[in-house]
Amino acid sequence: MAKTTKKETVDNKNKSKSGAITSWKMTKQHNIVLGCLLVLFSVALLVAFISFYIYGQTDQSALSALTDRSEPVQNWLGKFGAYLADLLVYQGFGLAAFIFVRLFFLTGMFLILELSTKKLKNIWFWDLFVIIIISVLFGFFATSAPELGGTIGYELNLFLQDYIGKTGTLLSLLFGLIIYLIFKMKISPDKIQSFFDNTKREIRSDLNATSSLNKEKGAYNLEEFAIKENEELDDIHLKTPDSQFEINKEALKPTITHSSEINLDPALKPIKMDIAPASKEIVSHTESFVIEQAPEEDIIEENLASRLVADFGLFDPTLDLSNYKFPTIDLLKEYSTGGITINQEELEENKNKIVDTLRNYKIEIAQIKATVGPSVTLYEIVPEAGIRISKIKSLEDDIALSLSALGIRIIAPIPGKGTIGIEVPNKNPTMVSMKSVIGSAKFQEAEMELPIALGKTISNETFVVDLAKMPHLLMAGATGQGKSVGLNAVLTSLLYKKHPAEVKFVLVDPKKVELTLFNKIERHYLAKLPDIDDAIITDNAKVVNTLNSLCVEMDNRYSLLKDAMVRNIKEYNDKFKGRKLNPEAGHRFLPYIILVVDEFADLIMTAGKEVEVPIARLAQLARAIGIHLIIATQRPSVNVITGLIKANFPARIAFRVTSKIDSRTILDTQGADQLIGRGDLLYSNGNDVIRVQCAFVDTPEVEKITDFIGSQKAYATAYLLPEVVGEESGINLDVDISERDTLFREAAEIIVNAQQGSASLLQRKLKLGYNRAGRLIDQLEAAGIVGPFEGSKARSVNILDLSSLDQFFNNEQN
Secondary structure (H helix, E strand, C coil): CCCCCHHHHHHHHHHHHHHHHHCCCCCHHHHHHHHHHHHHHHHHHHHHHHHHHHHCCCCHHHHCCCCCCCCCCCCCCHHHHHHHHHHHHHHHHHHHHHHHHHHHHHHHHHHHHCCCHHHHHHHHHHHHHHHHHHHHHHHHHCCCCHHHHHHHHHHHHHHHHHHHHHHHHHHHHHHHHHHHHHHHCCCCHHHHHHHHHHHHHHHHHHHHHHHHHHHHHCCCCHHHHHHHHHHHHHHCCCCCCCCEEECEHHHCCCCCCCCEEECCCCCCCCCCCCCCCCCCCCCCCCCCCCCCCCCHHHHHHHHHHHHHHHHHCCCCCCCCCCCCCCCCHHHCCCCCCCCCCCCHHHHHHHHHHHHHHHHHCCCCEEEEEEEECCCEEEEEEEECCCCCHHHHHCCHHHHHHHHCCCCCEEECCCCCCCCEEEEEECCCCCCCEHHHHHCCHHHHCCCCCCEEEEEEECCCCEEEEEHHHCCCEEEECCCCCCHHHHHHHHHHHHHHHCCCCCEEEEEECCCCCCCHHHHHHHHHHEEECCCCCCCCECCHHHHHHHHHHHHHHHHHHHHHHHHHCCCCHHHHHHHHHCCCCCHHHCCCCCCEEEEEECCHHHHHHHHCHHHHHHHHHHHHHCCCCCEEEEEEECCCCCCCCCHHHHHCCCEEEECCCCCHHHHHHHHCCCCHHHCCCCCEEEEEECCCEEEEEECECCHHHHHHHHHHHHCCCCCCCCEECCCCCCCCCCCCCCCCHHHCCCCHHHHHHHHHHHCCECHHHHHHHHCCCHHHHHHHHHHHHHHCCECCCECCECECECCCCHHHHHHHHHHHHC
16 A cells, blocks of 8 residues: 655645635525625615605715714614715715615525526626616706716716717717617517507407497497498598688678688588487486485574574675776777788688698698687698608798798697697787777686686687686796786786785785886785785895795685685685674685786795795695785796796796797797797696787786776775794804804804805815704804894804904803
């Protein structure tokens, strides 16, 4: 037997050790433990990320003092969660960081269930790929919100734009999304086509089943009826080689008060088919009628209320001004004859140009019809079968070029009709006077709570809406396009329809000249704070108090509605008029309050959140208690009309704007950039967009109306809003010297040196977070070193130099 040497023995030992090391692998228990750890870590990440978007700004100060146990944080996962969220979201990938939650969760489940790691690698690769794409996308579109795209997305976006520009960056991102959809989502043209084919087959099978069922019941066969109808239409040659321009002068009267539909070939009339429904057997039934006697208590209460009404009658809120006379229509000026001048040559010329332009692109028209409005003519066309709507929509600029007109707008298709509309401005537009709108039967007979006559539509019909059902109105448009005239039209409509006891206005006019004429009706229609001399608010500093006062009024009214057990102001006032509410218990008749802001962007620039928060609160809650908002702005950007405001202003009016982006901001669709100005507007209250020519009311007309109202007997004062107890921030904060911040003296020296009291200055100089700098400012205000909060302005500094500051501290210690 051969003997082994010492060297061979050492080598064998080393091989056995290395084999033991390389042969070690994770057991099932290890996989389960690590998997559970990753799953729980994913849940922790989710909690930290969500709380970051709620308290991220609050925890800013804590990130620089992770080792300080006394520094509080708001993150639900504590300081570790705040650090993780800041690292992965703010300094990382923004919203895309939520995909890490999915990645760690799936990794943990793969380890627990011992699934294939090949699939897990594929998930990690594509998820990391889409994290980068989404992060850069948010960095591209939301540059003002770094928490959406994160620092990585923002910097990658800037890096790409430096080399390939904005267009190249956008195309690269789109290409990345296409790669993800094709390779990860497995989307291909064949799959898309097969999806549509399957959908068509399902629809056909459903139609066949329905038609067979109808045949069994003796109903009409829709397919056979459609074939017969097409055969009859072909027999009478409805579709001729040349496009027909239908004229219908049925609505044309000497004054032309309705829409004008013009037909160039009277021989061709629309064919109407009246199908009499199958006769139905009418069966009459006699039903028993049961009368139940009310309980004795209800009868007594009902008799008492009826006895009060019988003795005193219904309460009349207009009794104080029972001799009040509404303004007469003669105060308004008639700017035209009241009718529309139809230029037959212009209509025929525009019709031929539209038809020729479409034929140049091989688009044939079966029928064309014109509806003449005050400033715009609507040409409704019915294309031949097989023509795509998108093809006509894309020719908008070509049609505008052929017509040599400004403001061509194509509606494809017109809602509720099987036609495509082309709106063409008239060469000689007709001015819509306020007198013709106010004197119309539609406005005079309107049974609305707050009727507003805006103007006339394309079909020359008076357009009347109810402000109480909007319930708030947002107006926007470029300078000089008619916003102030639109506000005057709204106010004039309400003055002609509502008694001073029924409606009150709160007017905010930062421009100081637009609404000053309504000063004359202060004691009739206006509402104001008790300590304000001028009812029309022109100082932005007083707007905040007024808005807060309206919030207090809203809360008070809701308390009254709760006590009266009703749901809205109409039910409450009806109950009060019926003498079912006791005035000694605080109940009173509630007039509608309408807040009108002429230039909202100026308020946002000067007051910011102080204005936006009460406006949003009123917009959310004030509808039921009769407080309605009308806000106008000439700058419809997203930082002025925020998402919170847009969500609570479903009714919007857009005058002409300068870009498609502004149009989408105000209306969520384009079109306002193609208006012709001078009162041409688009009104939207949901899905439908209606084009209206706003009624024109001039300054002398408004002056005549206000003089007429102001010369009559009025209330003793304007309608007084509740007083607001101002919050004196910092007065009662940190009065105890021992509780002051350790950096208090250093902060005071910085403020006195700069003679500017602001939290941002302390943030920069002392490298603090926002919360700690804000607390220092509050403590400085409590000590009397800086003055109170003054909106967007810096606080005043009450100590002039450092020597005076030293003397201040010495006196404080003594």
